[in-house]
Amino acid sequence: MAEPPYLGDYRRNIGQPVKAAGLAFVKLPGAPWHQRQSLKNIVAALDGQDGMVRFVGGAVRDSLLGLPVQDIDLATILKPDDVMARLSKAGIKVIPTGIGHGTVTAITRDGPVEITTLRRDVSTDGRRATVAYSDDWKEDAARRDFTINALSADPETLEIYDYFGGLEDLENRHIRFIGSARQRIAEDHLRIMRYFRFLARFAETRVDDEAYAACTQAAESLHSLSRERIADELMKLLVTANPAFAVGKMLDAGIFDHVFAGAESEAAAQLDRLVNREQAYSIPPVAIRRLITLLPKDVDKAGKIVTGLKSSKKMRRGVMDRLTAQEPAAADMPVLAYHYGAEAAQDIALLFAADDDLAACMEALDGWQKPVFPITGGDLIAMGLEPGPIVTKTLAKVEQAWIDEGFPDEERVTQLARESISPD
Structure with a gap:
């Protein structure tokens, strides 16, 4: 060192x-x-x-x-x-x-x-x-x-x-409480979370035995704190260079049992894998991406956890978006980027792509720009479709066909639209 x-x-x-x-x-x-x-x-x-x-x-x-x-x-x-x-x-x-x-x-x-x-x-x-x-x-x-x-x-x-x-x-690089670790934690229970954040940021893989024991013994006291304060410390921890060791020690100590129920038992390994991928592609850490490694892959359960942490609607939506795809292939990336944005698609690749597919997934997003769906409801009406709810339904059907075919040009979309209006 x-x-x-x-x-x-x-x-x-x-x-x-x-x-x-x-x-x-x-x-x-x-x-x-x-x-x-x-x-x-x-x-x-x-x-x-x-x-x-x-x-x-x-x-x-x-x-x-x-x-x-x-x-x-x-x-x-x-x-x-x-x-x-x-x-x-x-x-x-x-x-x-x-x-x-x-x-x-x-x-x-x-x-x-x-x-x-x-x-x-x-x-x-x-x-x-x-x-x-x-x-x-x-x-x-x-x-x-x-x-x-x-x-x-x-x-x-x-x-x-x-x-x-x-x-x-x-x-x-020794993170040590001033005086008695148990007393310092009794004064402010948030110091449990701060200990692991500073462990992640500065100590690399060295744990102070007294501090760790005190955090473990007092973990239940985290229930007395607001979820906002807990979440703030957790997000700060997650964006340190590599928080995998600290997260692993938190899991071993049962800290997450009092932060949110349902943390993945393999979270530390998944987080370390993600960090290595980020570093390989020179991608800076983002809290929401790393948080997903701690969450169950069940969208409903993950959503409840994120809601329980009093996260913003934007963060909750972001978590849900990123959990929709498991082990994507390169061909999936433009579609994911179209639906959720290039950043979310990149996160999905980093989180869930198989090792053999990651490079191709990342390459598929290189220079990607969202295509513009080239027709409107007015165009469908001009083609002879009666105004009303059927316009919205037909437009969505044509857009899905356009996405499925890899975003072809306007001429092909017009053909798809005419086929939808007059399928015979």
């Missing part, structure tokens, strides 16, 4: 002195995101030069791994009202997006930046937490789920602060 960038000096720097109650082991690598002037303006408005604010969360973690940074989060000692006043005074638009939990969002030309006041938990019930503000960086970091997510960085010096061994875990 390749060593993550910027973590190679971890062992050499482990003797560095304590700084602000945290150990500064390494620095954030140079990256465009923390050099943005819009972000520097926010930091300056919040007295970042005096240690009042830090980069936190995924931006720190992903920068250390050399991954693209999507979302930028800041933590600060300042109270939300003070943050909003300071940003407004600096001419920076700010919205109280989560003021009840100490979060406001600065709106910049480079995108939103969330800023959250340091917090400590007062009480938790597995679904939500009551919090109080804090001025203790370690106390705030202790609220986070995994050690690799508890890293923070000084925006001025770029020094990393690590209170729970997150740097070593990041280097080893």
Whole structure:
């Protein structure tokens, strides 16, 4: 396994002195995101030069791994009202997006930046937490789920602060809860799903025994969460590079029994097969395509599961479309693409085509464009068909014949239409 960038000096720097109650082991690598002037303006408005604010969360973690940074989060000692006043005074638009939990969002030309006041938990019930503000960086970091997510960085010096061994875990791709795994899951049951998502994204095939046991023991607690929250985490898990190992561990632990009933026992193997096919054709992951590997092939049962996950009508329809064809051949692909769209037809091939047929199925879709049915109901009436319901019925019959013959030209369709109107 390749060593993550910027973590190679971890062992050499482990003797560095304590700084602000945290150990500064390494620095954030140079990256465009923390050099943005819009972000520097926010930091300056919040007295970042005096240690009042830090980069936190995924931006720190992903920068250390050399991954693209999507979302930028800041933590600060300042109270939300003070943050909003300071940003407004600096001419920076700010919205109280989560003021009840100490979060406001600065709106910049480079995108939103969330800023959250340091917090400590007062009480938790597995679904939500009551919090109080804090001025203790370690106390705030202790609220986070995994050690690799508890890293923070000084925006001025770029020094990393690590209170729970997150740097070593990041280097080893080890997903470990902060403190007691059972306690952290009891605080927020969604952390079960988050554990497997982070396992899929970062850990490859290494499971933390304590974390895995705690997730297994607490799996039933997932019933207390909304299906929307469960589905959101599941979809994020499914679009990681290769979630097959994590899905397999979820199946072994019985997690899916509490997510949706009916997950395929061979789902991990089917998912791994699909991922290999996607990679062979350089096709990016899509959650709906990968979800289908987990679902029963019975359309009605699958539909109930997707509905139970509170999915959109578009996603439910997409699942149903993709489950209509099993082991398609190359000759089926234009018809599938015509009915369901080229993307759905491609998914059907990736999911269900036999190994010997996959290449031909994919080739059949190369450059495919949906043909236009060349006649209308008015054309049938002009040919002598009486107006009324018979027009719609006859038009559908002609269109099906056109599809069955491989989408011939208008001359042939006109002939088919005349034969339908006057079959003798």
